[in-house]
Amino acid sequence: MNSDPTEFAKTMGFDRLPTHIIEKRVTDLMDLSGRKAIVTGAGGGGLGQAIANRLAGLGADVAVIDINHEGAVRNAAIVEERWGTRAIPFQADLSDWDQVHEVVAQSADALGGLDIMINNPVQVVSDSFENHTKADIDYTVHGSLTMLMYGAHAAVEQFLPQGHGRIINIASVGGRIQHRGLTVYNAAKSGVIGFTRNLAHEFMPRGINVLGVAPGLMINPVLRDVLANASDEQGFAARGSMLEAIDRYIQVGRASLxxxxxxxxxxxxxEAADYMCGQTIDVAGGQSMN
Structure with missing residues (x-):
């Protein structure tokens, strides 16, 4: 055992303990003023726009990226008006390696830096596995896992020279449990959870932290109205599946916003989450298959 107290303190990281946080409120640690963030898949009415609004509400400037340019422009304007921070829209096809790297670099340049990368792409075909074509499988895996890897790679290129950055990958609770009709999607989201853990292991020593969030059943206002007024077989099937999930598996007893x-x-x-690393946190109302 090394008896040198200086060496012991260095190994334990005592000189790197964030003692400045001790007297602060948690809310003080959640101030993102001056931080620069990218949110992909943020041009619609779902999770991406909600994340852009939450980050801006904490003071961050945000790049709103989506293949839907009109939606990105609309949501960026809403963010700026609501929170008074900068929100810059960009159009990019997240399935294209070159476009992803280009738009991340453009975003960092326009924002004046980059601190946070939110990876939120999604493409999914929901059907029984025997009905899947090669195109269905490729579409789902590419949209739910590969595109996310592209975004992470582009962010790492920005973060490594500066020695810091944070990547948050959007997975799914389906990556931990099973659903009929979502075999390929859930397998891809299991991959996101593993990718998050391994990417953090590789890059945390170089200053890049990687974390994940796994949503469960989410309902935005548009989808809520569509389901409430379902009038065809597909709509009724979707309603039935969601009602079964809420009744049997979701402990909170409802979908989430x-x-x-x-x-x-x-x-x-x-900063409040600085001692978390490589984890993917479920936000799914206690959803499980137990």
Whole structure:
């Protein structure tokens, strides 16, 4: 055993303990003023826009990225008006390696830096596995896992030279449990959870922290109205599946709003979560298959 107290203190990281936080409120640690963030998949009415609003509400400037340019422009304007921070819209096809790297670099340049990368792409075909075509499988795996890896790679290129940064990957509680009709999607989201853990292991020593959030059943206002007024077989099937999940598996007894999941993403983006690393946190109302 090494008896040198100086060496012991260095090994234990005593000189790196964040003692400045001791007298602060948790809310003080959640101030993102001056931070620069990217949120992908933020041009619609779901989780991406909710995350952009939550980060901006804590003071961050945000790049709103989506293939839907009109939606990105609309949501960026809402963020700026609501929170008074900068929100810059960008259009990019997140399935294209070159476009992803280009838009992340452009975003960092426009924002004046980059501190936080929120990886929120999703593409999914929901059907029994025997009905899947090669195109269905490729579409789901690429949209729910590969595109996320592209975004992480682009962010790492920005973070390594500066020696710090945070990546938050959006997984799914389906990556931990099973659902009929979502075999490929859930397998891809299991991959997101493993990717998050391994990426953190590789890059935390170089200053890049990686975390994940796994939503469960989310309902945005548009989807809520569509389901409430379902009039065809597909709509009734979707309603039945969701009602079964709520009745049997979701302990809270309801679906979530995207903003409830975005709350966790926002927390993990702040100094308050600095001692978390490689974890994927479920925000799914206690959903399980037990």
């Amino acid at each position: 995207p903003e409830e999941v975005a709350n966790m993403v926002a927390y993990l983006s702040t």
